[in-house]
Amino acid sequence: MALPNKITLFFWKITLVGYVIAYPDKYEFQDIDTNMKFNLLDILNDYTESEKDHRRDSTDDPYENWTGRWMPSRPGEPTPPPKVVSNKGKDEESHHDSRVPMGVKSPDCDDGKTNLTVDWDHSVTSYTCYGQKINPDTEISPELYCDTIPKKYEAIHKCMYESIEYKDDIPTYGSHRPIWPTYGEYTYVPKQRWIHNLEHGAVVMLYHPCANSLEVERLKGVVKGCLRRHIITPYDLDETKPLALVTWGCRLTMSHVNKELVIDFIKEHALHAPENRVYKDGDFDDQLIKKSDIVSDEEDSIICFKQM
Structure with missing residues (x-):
């Protein structure tokens, strides 16, 4: 103007x-x-x-x-706080969004062969005795312990890109790997694997590498003669009770083998698990020494009938 x-x-x-x-x-x-x-x-x-x-x-x-949009903001305006982005990978997020299927082999999750060092570094110290042999002590009484597991509890299958920790030294239930071990005796099996077998009703026998060899063989004989669904592996147990049997929700630790007590424990607690109808072998066989034999039948219809 x-x-x-x-x-x-x-x-x-x-x-x-x-x-x-x-x-x-x-x-x-x-x-x-x-x-x-x-x-x-x-x-x-x-x-x-x-x-x-x-x-x-x-x-x-x-x-x-200017009539357009200010990117990122108009000059002189305060800078907004940065956007917080989740640091989880896509695989991890998808795991929490949906359940990982049981027994489905996948190198992206678990195929029983990939990333096995997440659970165990394959060190010989896990199954080798470096100290003195542990003598059985009949003065030490066996100890039975059972967890109270909620009826609606469902264990989570976790892929091999994430670790699994347990609050107990000898866990009787919990999260585990989707691929479970073939039944039998192993040089060593990590607990993240054999807990899945427990969920299928198996009995897992654990023994300290320095446990008395005669006691170890006695316990192996009873377990192998009771049911096909068993896992046998060395384990870092307390030296006062270097032998243990584990089922879903219960464990029996001992210094020496009481055959009658062992049979009673197996008959009472074996196959009492959420997925006991799944009796087939798993696809994990790393460090397998010998696959288990059929006792009564493949489904273990009769427990410990050879020990009667």
Whole structure:
């Protein structure tokens, strides 16, 4: 707008304002030609808004003329806090979104051969005796312990890209790997594997590498003669009770073998597990020494009948 026009508009505004103040009851007038009433205050406001719009359109400020979206923000505005992104991998997130199927081999999750060092580094110290042989002590009584597992408890299958820890030294239930071991005797089997066998009703025999060899063989003979669904492996047990039997929810630790007690434990607790109808062998066989033999039948319909 030219300077003379601005001056004229300024004085015209002053005149209107002065008239309204002097004659507050006469700020309306009627046009003789059109017979329409006009309000001086409305006219003044219209001119004021029109001038503002004109200034907004004619400004040289590029920020004021910009009508698009500010990326990331308009200059001078405070910076928003950074977006927090989960550090979980896609595989881990998908695991928590859906259950990992049992027994389905997959190198991306568990095929029984990939990433096995997550559970065990294959060190010989896990199954080798470096100290003195442990003599059986008949003065030490066997100890039976059973966990109270909620009826609706469902163990989770975890893939090999995540570790599994347990609160007990000898766990009787818990999360485990999707692929379970073939039944039989092993040089060593990590607990993350054989807990899955427990869920299928198996008996797992554990023995300290330095346990008395005669006691170990006696216990092996009873277990092998009771049922096909068994796992035998060395384990880091307390030296006062270097022998143990584990079933789903229960364990029996001992210093020496009481055959009758062992048979009673197996008959009482074997096959009492959530998935006891699954009797087939698993596909994990790392460090397998000898596959188990059928005792009564493949389903172990009769427990310990050869020991009767």
